[in-house]
Amino acid sequence: MKFKFKDRDRADKLVQLINRQVPDRRIKIVHVCGTHEVSITENGLRSLLPDRIDIREGPGCPVCVTPTSDLDAALQLAERGAIVAAFGDMMNVPGTAKSLSELKSEGADVRLVYSVSEAVKIAAGTDKQVVFLSVGFETTTPMTAAVLEDHPPENFSILPSNKLIPPAMESLLELPDNDIDGFIAPGHVSTIIGVQPYEKLADKYDIPIVVGGFEPLDILYSLGLILNQLSISDPKAENGYTRAVDHEGNSKSKKLIKDVFKETDTTWRGIGTIPNSGLTLNRDYEKWNARERFEVEPRQAEETSPNCLCPQVITARATPEECKLFKDKCTPESPHGPCMVGEEAMCNIWYRYGGRPKL
Amino acid sequence: MNNSESEEETVQLTHGAGGRAMGELIENHVLKTFTNKTAGEIGLDQLDDGATIDLPAEGTLVLTTDSHVVNPLFFPGGDIGKLAVCGTVNDLAVMGADPVALTSSLVMEEGFPISKLNRVLTSMEESSTESGVPIVTGDTKVLEKGDMDGIAINTAGIGLAKEPINDAGMNPGDKIILTGKIGDHGMAIMQYREGLSFRTELKSDIAPLNELLKRARKSGNITAMKDPTRGGVAAALNEMAEKSDLGLTIQEELVPIKEAVSGIAELIGISPYEVANEGKAIITAAKESAREVVEGLKSHPLGRDARIIGEVNQEWTGKVIMETEIGGRRFLEAPLGDPVPRIC
Numbered sequence: 001m002k003f004k005f006k007d008r009d010r011a012d013k014l015v016q017l018i019n020r021q022v023p024d025r026r027i028k029i030v031h032v033c034g035t036h037e038v039s040i041t042e043n044g045l046r047s048l049l050p051d052r053i054d055i056r057e058g059p060g061c062p063v064c065v066t067p068t069s070d071l072d073a074a075l076q077l078a079e080r081g082a083i084v085a086a087f088g089d090m091m092n093v094p095g096t097a098k099s100l101s102e103l104k105s106e107g108a109d110v111r112l113v114y115s116v117s118e119a120v121k122i123a124a125g126t127d128k129q130v131v132f133l134s135v136g137f138e139t140t141t142p143m144t145a146a147v148l149e150d151h152p153p154e155n156f157s158i159l160p161s162n163k164l165i166p167p168a169m170e171s172l173l174e175l176p177d178n179d180i181d182g183f184i185a186p187g188h189v190s191t192i193i194g195v196q197p198y199e200k201l202a203d204k205y206d207i208p209i210v211v212g213g214f215e216p217l218d219i220l221y222s223l224g225l226i227l228n229q230l231s232i233s234d235p236k237a238e239n240g241y242t243r244a245v246d247h248e249g250n251s252k253s254k255k256l257i258k259d260v261f262k263e264t265d266t267t268w269r270g271i272g273t274i275p276n277s278g279l280t281l282n283r284d285y286e287k288w289n290a291r292e293r294f295e296v297e298p299r300q301a302e303e304t305s306p307n308c309l310c311p312q313v314i315t316a317r318a319t320p321e322e323c324k325l326f327k328d329k330c331t332p333e334s335p336h337g338p339c340m341v342g343e344e345a346m347c348n349i350w351y352r353y354g355g356r357p358k359l
Numbered sequence: 360m361n362n363s364e365s366e367e368e369t370v371q372l373t374h375g376a377g378g379r380a381m382g383e384l385i386e387n388h389v390l391k392t393f394t395n396k397t398a399g400e401i402g403l404d405q406l407d408d409g410a411t412i413d414l415p416a417e418g419t420l421v422l423t424t425d426s427h428v429v430n431p432l433f434f435p436g437g438d439i440g441k442l443a444v445c446g447t448v449n450d451l452a453v454m455g456a457d458p459v460a461l462t463s464s465l466v467m468e469e470g471f472p473i474s475k476l477n478r479v480l481t482s483m484e485e486s487s488t489e490s491g492v493p494i495v496t497g498d499t500k501v502l503e504k505g506d507m508d509g510i511a512i513n514t515a516g517i518g519l520a521k522e523p524i525n526d527a528g529m530n531p532g533d534k535i536i537l538t539g540k541i542g543d544h545g546m547a548i549m550q551y552r553e554g555l556s557f558r559t560e561l562k563s564d565i566a567p568l569n570e571l572l573k574r575a576r577k578s579g580n581i582t583a584m585k586d587p588t589r590g591g592v593a594a595a596l597n598e599m600a601e602k603s604d605l606g607l608t609i610q611e612e613l614v615p616i617k618e619a620v621s622g623i624a625e626l627i628g629i630s631p632y633e634v635a636n637e638g639k640a641i642i643t644a645a646k647e648s649a650r651e652v653v654e655g656l657k658s659h660p661l662g663r664d665a666r667i668i669g670e671v672n673q674e675w676t677g678k679v680i681m682e683t684e685i686g687g688r689r690f691l692e693a694p695l696g697d698p699v700p701r702i703c
């Protein structure tokens with residue numbers, strides 16, 4: 001028999017379980033992953049849950065959290081004649097002056113790639129400098145590391161903007177007004193880092209953190225585990241996605257990251273600088289760092305346009321509906337902030353599903 | 360390679376100039392291929408300035424026109440010729456009309472291979488025969504190389520309706536019926552999109568719907584019809600909801616979708632609800648007769664998979680609500696842009 005991920009009976013049972021355990025107050029649960037948000041919205045999960053359960057997306061979209069200053073650096077390099085390779089979602093994020101796709105239409109050589117290896121291929125076929133805008137979390141970083149270990153062409157380099165999820169979760173918990181009751185930890189990232197890193201957090205902040213899969217039943221199950229922890233007052237890190245995630249994670253990928261990158265303080269849009277929350281190339285691989293190679297000047301940049309609530313949306317303190325620009329002025333065709341650009345970003349997802357994730 | 364290309368017979372500018380070359384092209388290719396060419400005394404063979412049409416019955420005349428451009432010209436399950444005939448026949452059929460006659464206007468790029476033209480004409484002939492709708496008059500133009508891409512076909516069609524059916528005539532309580540599985544055409548074309556390295560057996564669903572919809576009309580009280588072409592089922596349902604100012608609720612688990620279609624959809628991240636269908640219709644029918652309409656549809660091979668997928672209501676007027684497979688509810692929105700590359 002084929003196991004059905006969209007089984008209404010099982011969903012009903014999980015919802016009943018959730019209903020029995022949900023306390024008599026508002027419960028705010030934050031996940032940190034665009035894929036979770038798409039699944040929740042696409043399956044209409046919020047409409048199945050009691051109103052008191054408020055599910056938000058935190059800093060889970062790599063495009064949204066990439067600071068304007070990193071984007072400006074990429075723009076600067078493209079203007080100086082390098083070929084800049086970036087993921088599709090990065091192309092339309094507004095930088096200080098313009099976006100990469102705007103610069104491209106003005107004649108700069110900006111290429112859309114689906115993976116870092118495509119960028120390496122471009123470098124192999126040209127004498128020009130090729131810079132890969134390396135954004136992403138623990139899931140995409142091992143691929144970049146592998147490419148660098150493999151001695152890419154000399155004219156290839158990366159602009160490291162890689163980020164780590166657990167420090168970002170911690171920074172939300174450090175916000176005085178966070179009122180978060182539990183986290184659903186991202187399934188993809190956790191296949192790499194495992195459950196361990198969340199244990200420290202759960203301990204330190206007394207908060208349930210459950211690794212969740214992406215099918216609607218997975219998500220309901222994770223919610224059930226969180227509510228159960230709350231009801232018996234036993235907050236901890238727990239694995240709700242055992243068919244894909246190991247307690248230890250993937251040691252090979254973890255080693256790859258460690259061999260090539262080192263932790264560094266980095267800026268998150270909406271949050272600010274978080275200590276040791278980003279990755280840059282370590283000494284052995286520094287020569288592939290475009291920042292060093294081209295002496296990119298770090299410049300302070302305005303993070304978002306004045307009325308955009310992105311910083312609050314990214315930190316799970318506001319929903320897109322609370323933004324005055326949402327749907328009227330800010331749309332995927334003419335985005336005012338990064339949260340409307342990425343296909344994994346909350347404003348964009350809510351917009352595509354009618355701007356109202358709960359009916 | 361070069362040799363065979365230079366030897367291959369191609370369309371020349373003179374073929375569109377109105378002289379003897381054009382006469383020969385029409386005579387040898389168009390007139391020879393088409394068999395179904397009259398709807399009155401003067402038809403295509405006469406090459407007159409127009410055609411005459413004897414109306415078969417009383418009723419309201421329905422007129423439609425559509426210019427067809429598609430990339431690729433030949434796709435699994437069909438080509439631009441089939442699309443040009445079926446598209447217009449279907450536009451008439453969803454208006455509640457029986458198509459009576461079509462026109463065909465070919466615009467070609469200089470250098471377009473005659474062999475390809477013949478393939479396109481043969482497809483048009485096949486679809487005209489299958490639907491029983493004659494092509495009674497036409498036109499040929501040739502543009503200089505580079506001024507267009509290959510071939511474009513405009514077809515206009517006349518149909519006769521006893522009672523025309525629009526796409527917003529439904530009432531609260533009506534049932535929403537889909538005549539078959541969704542997304543085949545769009546996803547079949549998607550496979551050819553740049554960068555997709557896989558191929559499946561999936562074919563376009565392209566077909567003339569006039570006979571199928573005639574059966575539907577005869578079997579029950581149909582209140583609205585629409586063909587979910589560009590923008591797919593999502594765009595069509597939203598248009599129906601907006602125009603009627605009523606709400607439409609559909610059940611995800613009832614919507615028939617081929618496994619190949621949902622497979623590709625998942626892989627490339629495009630919803631099967633948002634891509635074109637070329638052989639399907641959305642029908643609303645009064646609650647009491649919805650079952651009969653479905654049975655009527657099922658009695659035709661093109662309606663085998665017909666089923667009720669939801670109902671019309673007054674909740675969230677102007678919007679489409681999807682009840683998801685696991686029982687959640689959300690809006691089904693019209694797609695932002697056309698996910699299919701260059702298909703009009």
Ligand code: SF4
Nearest residue numbers: 308309323330337347
């Ligand atoms: S809707 Fe637009 S302006 Fe408002 S928070 Fe989202 S991205 Fe910013």
